[in-house]
Amino acid sequence: MENGELAGLPRRLRRNRLTRRDVLWLFGAGVAAGSLAGCATSPVTGERILVGMSEEEERQVDRQVAPHQFSQDMGPVQDEAVNRYVAGLGDRMDDLTQRPNMPYSYRVLNANYINAYTFPGGAMGVTRGIMTELDSEAELAALLGHEMGHVNARHAAQRQGQQMLAQAAVAGLTIAAVATDSSWGGLAAVGGEIGASALLASYSRDNEREADALGQDYMVKAGYPASGMTQLHGLLVREAKETPSLLETMFSTHPMSGERVANAQRLAETRHAASLKANPKRERYMDSTASLRRLKPAIDACKSGEAAMARKQLPQAQGDFARALAVAPRDYPSNLLMARCLVAQGRQKDALRYADAARSIYPQEAQAHKLTGVLQLAERNPGAAVQSFEQFDRLLPGDPGIAFLKGVSYEGAGNQRAAAESYARFLRSGGQGKPAEYSMSRLKAWGYAR
Ligand SMILES: [Zn+2]
Incomplete structure (x- = not known):
């Protein structure tokens, strides 16, 4: 992923739907940044x-x-x-x-x-x-x-x-x-x-x-x-x-x-x-x-689906998660995994349905809020995405990756000032890698940083 390609991301967000690659990148960026920077702030x-x-x-x-x-x-x-x-x-x-x-x-x-x-x-x-x-x-x-x-x-x-x-x-x-x-x-x-x-x-x-x-x-x-x-x-x-x-x-x-x-x-x-x-x-x-x-058939189907996803056999994984959901329709992990599997196939609208279900099944668990937020971004709903990321922040504070995702959401909503604040917060909290490059490129482009 090159910086030039990234720079077009929020414009794509405003005009049309994000591509599958954008969504995967955003989701992955949040996860990776969160893991690293969460530790970086640890005493x-x-x-x-x-x-x-x-x-x-x-x-x-x-x-x-x-x-x-x-x-x-x-x-x-x-x-x-x-x-x-x-x-x-x-x-x-x-x-x-x-x-x-x-x-x-x-x-x-x-x-x-x-x-x-x-x-x-x-x-x-x-x-x-x-x-x-x-x-x-x-x-x-x-x-x-x-x-x-x-x-x-x-x-x-x-x-x-x-x-x-x-x-x-x-x-x-x-x-x-x-x-x-x-x-x-x-x-x-x-x-x-x-x-x-x-x-x-x-x-x-x-x-x-x-x-x-x-x-x-x-x-x-x-x-x-x-x-x-x-x-x-x-x-x-x-x-x-x-x-x-x-x-x-x-x-x-x-x-x-x-x-x-x-x-x-x-x-x-x-x-x-x-x-x-x-x-x-x-x-x-x-x-x-x-x-x-009693959930073992669903758990085994999920296990099989995750293994298939790791092998990039996405239709097979989807079939496995569907089997899990047939056994346990209200199973939080099955819904979340199905959403991730659909994201990987570029089916963002369908994925959003399962991510949304997951978060209504288990509103106290943070991951579904993050995935929902990324998918709301993909569906050109940055305002809703901000809400989802804020909910994630409340449930699981200390993940600076969320500051980055909020920055992207504010930028998508045309709120440059709030976006700049979020990107700056992400960078201050030790954000690294491509998201950091992207944040810095926006701050530079808007004159907040040199
Ligand atoms: Zn041991």
Whole structure:
């Protein structure tokens, strides 16, 4: 995308509809700018010493960064009972850790891929994609225990120290890749920029080993059989084998699954042998997640659709999302994904219908407001787009990418002054890349900058 081409964007906005490329660019620009600049304003990045984070900084990362990642994973599921169930188990277990006073919090996320992660202060997310694969409460305890292991061993703080060393070489670049856990699912890559996040980085193998061992300690203390950890890893290995299309991604980020099964089994049979008689609470898991598991056909269809989108097989992806919607017409992720799939095919009007549906289904979740805003821009309705972006800002403050999108909307509406203010705000908050070039080109053209 060349600057010359970009310069015509708002004119096209006023005269005719934006092209598919414009819409994709706007949407992508917002996402990327948001991820980067959200971090750039974090106090964690500014005055960093090279040896990690203080506890207060760990807590701050959770407060400032975690909400953005959770929203990229389409927010917590709108199933209070399921969220309460997972949080209840987490609350019981985190009292048994070495850092019981960290601000742990738990939610099941709307993402369909198989993953779980934690931020350094203990803000954790478990995807609905993995929840519907687990077989017992003991496996869920193993999953949460492993994440608690990262928090307690302060792996993120260690990684942060290493990140800073690497960054010191790259002057002026403040991408704080906060180390969180993407070790469960190499499947994060499915869905392109939507599933995978600039906010997530992976831990080292040693970190993973240590988190597994700690997690197993915690789950045993909480009264579960240590074999739950073995089964959890076995499940992930099986999943990779049953989904050959995902094999490559899975093994590139998750190469030690076989080794982790063996380690967990060895510890279960030695250190934790006494725990093996404990009840894995299979029935309780099944009862507590029944409502979520009823959605499994829709979740699987979404998973398949996201994989198809990553392969650029858009009609096939659309078919998958249609299947998901046939099972669960009021499913927020299915509507949002269908909208994104239609955007990718240049069908902006149809996409807007689904984005609009998504936002009425789950008005508290920010992503649908952003996508709706971009599509309203495409449909020559910049005034409505401003409203959508403002709503996004209220729900999820601290994403400067939104300032850029507001700038484009104001410019489209012919409000040059408000547009200039938004572009300037975007640049001040550390906006980078093409959106920054574009913002600067407008400020120059209007005489606000030289
Ligand atoms: Zn991990």
